[in-house]
Amino acid sequence: MFRLNPSSGQPLYLQLMQQIRHAIETGVLQHGDEMPGIRTLAKDVVVSHNTVAKAYSELEHEGLLELRHGSGAFVSARRGARSRAERLRLSRNRVQKLVAELQSEGLTNEEIHRLIEAELFYPALAENNE
Amino acid sequence: MLWYKAWRESQGTFLMSAAAVSLLCLAFALLHKEASGGISNEPLTYAVYIWKIVYRGYLREVFVILVLLLGMGGLMRERDNGTAGFTVTLPVSRRRLVLVRAATGLLEVLGLAWLPAVLIPSLSAAAGESYPYAQACQFALLWAAGGSFIFMIGFLSSCIFAGPYTPPIAGFLALMAYSLLSDLPVAERYSLDVHDLMSGTGRPWFELSTARLISPVPWIPAAVFVLIASAFIGLACGITRKQDF
Amino acid sequence: MSRPFAIETHGLTKKFGKFAAVRTLDLGVAANRTTGFLGRNGAGKSTTIKMLLGMTHPTSGNATVLGRTVTDERANREMRRNIAYVGEDKQLYRYMTVDQLIRFTRSFYSDWEPEFHQRLLKKYQLPLDRKVKALSKGMRTKLALLLALSRRPQLLILDEPGEGLDPVAIEELLQDLVAAAGNGTTIFFSSHQISEVERIAEQVCILDEGELVADLSLEDMRKDYRRITLGFSDEPEPRRFSLPGVRNIQISGRQVTLVASGNSDAILEIVRDMGPVSVDVAPIGLREVFLDTVKTGVA
Numbered sequence: 001m002f003r004l005n006p007s008s009g010q011p012l013y014l015q016l017m018q019q020i021r022h023a024i025e026t027g028v029l030q031h032g033d034e035m036p037g038i039r040t041l042a043k044d045v046v047v048s049h050n051t052v053a054k055a056y057s058e059l060e061h062e063g064l065l066e067l068r069h070g071s072g073a074f075v076s077a078r079r080g081a082r083s084r085a086e087r088l089r090l091s092r093n094r095v096q097k098l099v100a101e102l103q104s105e106g107l108t109n110e111e112i113h114r115l116i117e118a119e120l121f122y123p124a125l126a127e128n129n130e
Numbered sequence: 131m132l133w134y135k136a137w138r139e140s141q142g143t144f145l146m147s148a149a150a151v152s153l154l155c156l157a158f159a160l161l162h163k164e165a166s167g168g169i170s171n172e173p174l175t176y177a178v179y180i181w182k183i184v185y186r187g188y189l190r191e192v193f194v195i196l197v198l199l200l201g202m203g204g205l206m207r208e209r210d211n212g213t214a215g216f217t218v219t220l221p222v223s224r225r226r227l228v229l230v231r232a233a234t235g236l237l238e239v240l241g242l243a244w245l246p247a248v249l250i251p252s253l254s255a256a257a258g259e260s261y262p263y264a265q266a267c268q269f270a271l272l273w274a275a276g277g278s279f280i281f282m283i284g285f286l287s288s289c290i291f292a293g294p295y296t297p298p299i300a301g302f303l304a305l306m307a308y309s310l311l312s313d314l315p316v317a318e319r320y321s322l323d324v325h326d327l328m329s330g331t332g333r334p335w336f337e338l339s340t341a342r343l344i345s346p347v348p349w350i351p352a353a354v355f356v357l358i359a360s361a362f363i364g365l366a367c368g369i370t371r372k373q374d375f
Numbered sequence: 376m377s378r379p380f381a382i383e384t385h386g387l388t389k390k391f392g393k394f395a396a397v398r399t400l401d402l403g404v405a406a407n408r409t410t411g412f413l414g415r416n417g418a419g420k421s422t423t424i425k426m427l428l429g430m431t432h433p434t435s436g437n438a439t440v441l442g443r444t445v446t447d448e449r450a451n452r453e454m455r456r457n458i459a460y461v462g463e464d465k466q467l468y469r470y471m472t473v474d475q476l477i478r479f480t481r482s483f484y485s486d487w488e489p490e491f492h493q494r495l496l497k498k499y500q501l502p503l504d505r506k507v508k509a510l511s512k513g514m515r516t517k518l519a520l521l522l523a524l525s526r527r528p529q530l531l532i533l534d535e536p537g538e539g540l541d542p543v544a545i546e547e548l549l550q551d552l553v554a555a556a557g558n559g560t561t562i563f564f565s566s567h568q569i570s571e572v573e574r575i576a577e578q579v580c581i582l583d584e585g586e587l588v589a590d591l592s593l594e595d596m597r598k599d600y601r602r603i604t605l606g607f608s609d610e611p612e613p614r615r616f617s618l619p620g621v622r623n624i625q626i627s628g629r630q631v632t633l634v635a636s637g638n639s640d641a642i643l644e645i646v647r648d649m650g651p652v653s654v655d656v657a658p659i660g661l662r663e664v665f666l667d668t669v670k671t672g673v674a
Contacts, residue, residue, distance in 0.1 A: 006573035009601075009658015011594040039557035046549045048409055048577050049557040051594075118656060131482045138470055212466030216519075219428045219462070220483050221455040223448065371448070374431040 002045050012047055016055040024064055024077050025088060035065065035073040132227065136234035139203050144238045147196040151245045154189050159253035176259040181341035184246055185269050186329035193242065194325075197277045198301050200235050200242075201284025204228075205370060206292045214375040225367045232285055232363045239281045243273035268343045269330060275352035276328040280305065282362035289366045327351055379442075381406040381530050381561040382427060386436035389422050389585075396422040398585040399436060404563050404578070406529075409556050411572035412565035413665055414582035420565040421463050423582065424534055428460060441529055456484065459523035463534040465516045469508035473501050473518060480522045492525035498547065512539045524551055531555055533564035537571055549575050573661045583669040591636075593661065599637040600664060605646060606630050606653035615649065618642050623667050634659065634667050 002019045004012050023029040035041070038056060042049035056073050059065040066076040102112050158165060158180070166179045174182070183189065205227065208214040217227065247263070247270035254261040287301035312323040327348065330336050335348050382404035389397040397419040404410045414420045425431040427440050429451040441457060443450040467476055481487045496503075499517040507515065516539045523531060531552075537545045545568070553575055556562050566572050572579060573593065581589035605611075607629045616624045616631060620638030624631065631651075635642050639656065646654070 004574075006570070006593075006597075007658075007660030007662070009597055009660075011597045013594065039554065042553050042557055043550045046546065046553060046574055048575055049553060050408065050577055114655065114657065121656065131479045135468070135479065138468075211469075212464035213468055215425075215430060215460075215462035215464050216467060218430050219455060219458075219460050220480075221452050222483065223452055372432070375425070 002041075004045060004047055013051045013054040013058070016045075016047075016051065017058055020055065020059060021062075021064060024075055029075050029077075031075055031077040033075045035075065037072060132222065132230040133234060136231045139231075140200060140235060140238060143196075143200055143202070144241070147200065147238075147242055148245060150192065150196065151189070151242055152249060154192065155184070155246050155249040156253055158183050158189065159250060159259075160257050162254075162257060162259065175340070176254065177261065177265075178341040180250060180254070180261055181329075184250065186331070189246065190273075190325070190328055193273065193277065193328075194280055194305070196242065197239050197281045198284035198305065199298060200238055201281045201286075201301065202288045202297055204231055204285070204288045205373070205375065206288060206290075206297070207294075209375055210292055210294070218375050224370045228289070228367045228370050229363065232282070232366065235281055235285060236278055236359075239277040240274050243277050244270045246270065246273075265343060268347060269328075272330060272348070272352055273328050275355045276324040278359040279324050279355040279362075282359040282366075283308070286362050286366050286369075289369050322351070322354075324355055327355065379406050380404060380439075382438070382440050382563060384423075384427075384436065384438035387423070387426060387433055387438050388435045389419075389426060389431060390434045395585050397426070397433075400582075400585070400587055402438075402580060402587055403590070404561070404580070406561045407556075407559060408577045409552070409562040409564075409575055410578040410580060411576035412563060412580050412582065413567075413569065413572060413661075414565070415669055418582045418669075419585040420582055421534055424460075424462075424532055424565065428455065428458070428532070457486070457529040459526050459528040459531050461519045461523045461533045461536055463538070465512070465519050465539065467507045467515060467518060470506065472504050472506050473510075474503040476507060476518065477522065477525075481525075484526055486527045488525055488527055491527075492521065495521045495524060495551075513541065513544065516540055517544065520548065520551070524555060527558060528560055530561045530563065533562070535566060536564055537566060537568050545571065569662045569665060579661065581665060581668050589664070589668050591664075596636075596661065596664060597658065599635075599639070600659045601635050601639045602657045602659050602663070603633040603635055603639065603642065603646070604630065604653075604655040604657070605633070605649075605651040607649070608652050611649065616646075618645060634664070 001023070002016060004015050004019075006012065008015070020029070020035075029035075035056070036044065038049050038052045042052045045052070056065055056067060060067050060073075064076060066074045068074060099112060102115075103109075107115075162176065162179055165183060166174050169179070169182055169187070205214050205217065205224075208217055218224065247266035251261045251263045251266050283304050284298070284301040287304060288297040291297045291300050309323075309325065312325075330343050330348075331338075335343055335345065337344050380403050382402065384400050384402040387397060387400040387402070388395065400419075400423060402423070412420050412424075422431060426433050427438055427445055429445055429448070433446065438445045440451075441454050443454040445451050445454075468479075471479065477492065481492075499514070499521060501510075501514060501518055501521065507518070510518065516536075520536060523533070533552075536548060536552075540548060549571060552562055552564070556575075564572075564576075576593060578592050579589070579596075580587060610629055611626065611631055613624055613626055616633060618638075618641075620635050620642055621633050622636045623634035626632075633642070633646075643654070643656070
């Protein structure tokens with residue numbers, strides 16, 4: 001279910017958190033669902049169990065997971081989840097349009113990716129370089 | 131299970147050696163008439179014949195070679211074929227590895243030394259002659275003592291040298307050097323020739339005319355060789371401890 | 376983080392004649408983590424591991440593994456009871472059958488886990504009555520791994536464990552390593568397969584020509600390491616780029632490529648003032664860090 005990219009420049013536990021969060025927000029994982037155990041998930045995804053533990057722990061902090069000692073981790077989706085899924089769906093359309101525009105201007109996918117990443121990581125710099 | 135491993139690794143050499151010794155004993159006993167004519171023009175008594183061909187001559191020389199080869203193997207050979215890493219990282223001391231291999235080999239030497247004592251008297255009877263067990267057993271003890279010394283020369287050589295040929299060749303060279311040195315008058319005085327020990331020659335414990343061991347049996351020279359063999363074991367342990375694998 | 380160290384070396388050196396295979400190595404491998412050990416062929420990885428396990432005697436310096444001094448024979452032997460090791464020579468006693476070898480190995484360790492061993496036998500499909508000499512290289516490697524993984528050791532040291540394994544087997548191996556780590560085993564493994572290391576290791580030590588040239592946390596690397604590519608209209612002076620956080624500077628004509636191990640924001644601020652015509656920031660994978668580190672050394 002989850003695929004991590006070790007060479008993407010983003011810590012693995014953050015990637016895992018994002019993917020779990022995405023699954024919860026789009027309704028793939030629903031309130032009350034039991035998450036796989038840390039060791040099980042680590043083995044399935046083939047990543048260090050510390051990574052999974054950290055992701056679960058951080059998500060618990062955010063209130064998205066409930067770690068019940070001894071029984072496992074359970075999804076604790078807040079009520080705003082559905083509307084978030086809606087917002088994500090709408091945003092996806094906008095991203096599709098933007099990407100199509102940039103591609104028609106002759107930018108490669110790699111260039112588009114870099115631009116977006118630069119904007120996300122270094123917004124001040126992107127501004128100054130225009 | 132180190133004993134099991136030491137046995138498996140020396141099993142081939144030991145069984146072939148035992149087979150060779152057995153076959154030779156069989157041949158010497160059953161074909162004594164033909165062989166006797168071959169080694170001397172004068173007629174020999176059976177006891178003298180056996181002494182000449184088994185305890186002083188042919189079989190003793192074969193025994194020496196076989197026992198030297200029994201000492202081959204060990205960690206240097208394992209290093210050559212890649213398993214040294216596995217063995218040395220087992221949670222056992224290197225000393226224990228050396229001791230178990232040495233002890234296994236020495237037990238095998240004992241077995242080989244005893245074979246003629248078991249076979250010659252019984253096979254002689256089958257061939258219509260007789261050879262006393264008592265004599266054969268005494269020779270077996272001398273062979274065990276001398277054999278342990280020669281085994282340890284081979285064993286030490288296998289601890290020092292690598293490769294399939296260097297250890298046995300070095301062992302033989304060492305043995306030859308020892309043989310030359312022990313023929314010097316100085317050594318003769320102290321009965322330090324292991325070949326003589328194994329053939330039993332030397333006054334006052336050997337009667338040449340009848341080729342019999344008579345008391346007092348040479349316990350002291352025998353014990354000296356056993357002590358030297360033990361010292362060699364300690365030396366082998368020390369050498370192995372210092373090696374890099 | 377103040378975890379205890381499973382492995383610690385201080386000035387560990389090994390010389391073969393004049394050649395120093397390992398030079399004054401100061402290595403620290405934390406407990407309860409998975410650490411990768413990278414280096415080119417001949418960098419000294421295997422020699423280091425052999426010194427830790429008492430196979431090779433250090434020329435100078437010292438090391439402790441699981442708190443025990445490696446140069447003390449008895450201590451080293453005690454420590455080896457709690458360690459499982461798979462060496463670079465995947466050779467095993469050719470005359471024994473798979474079953475005999477398992478029983479042989481098992482007799483030395485009290486932490487043998489019959490459940491793990493049965494499961495691995497089935498998974499690796501190793502025929503019990505086949506002699507080791509009749510096994511293919513891949514199966515021999517699996518057998519060596521089985522002997523190590525059928526236990527619950529405190530520390531697992533592996534030297535090129537994936538060598539000779541097909542991709543499916545490598546994937547299984549990584550899963551088994553992750554499972555062992557989950558059981559509390561510290562893992563220290565050397566590998567040429569950077570992608571393997573990148574997936575399951577939390578820390579990576581890079582050895583080059585006998586010296587430790589990098590010791591980094593992979594999560595930090597993902598978070599902080601960046602490749603900054605700058606284009607200038609005039610050839611720039613290399614000296615201006617020796618900034619804190621810059622590990623590596625490469626100049627080719629009017630293009631400057633920096634590898635930053637942190638501080639990227641500050642570096643970009645300073646660099647911006649130099650008036651570059653183009654700026655590009657990209658993350659770096661372990662492969663690039665490795666190639667840059669061993670080729671040109673630390674900046």
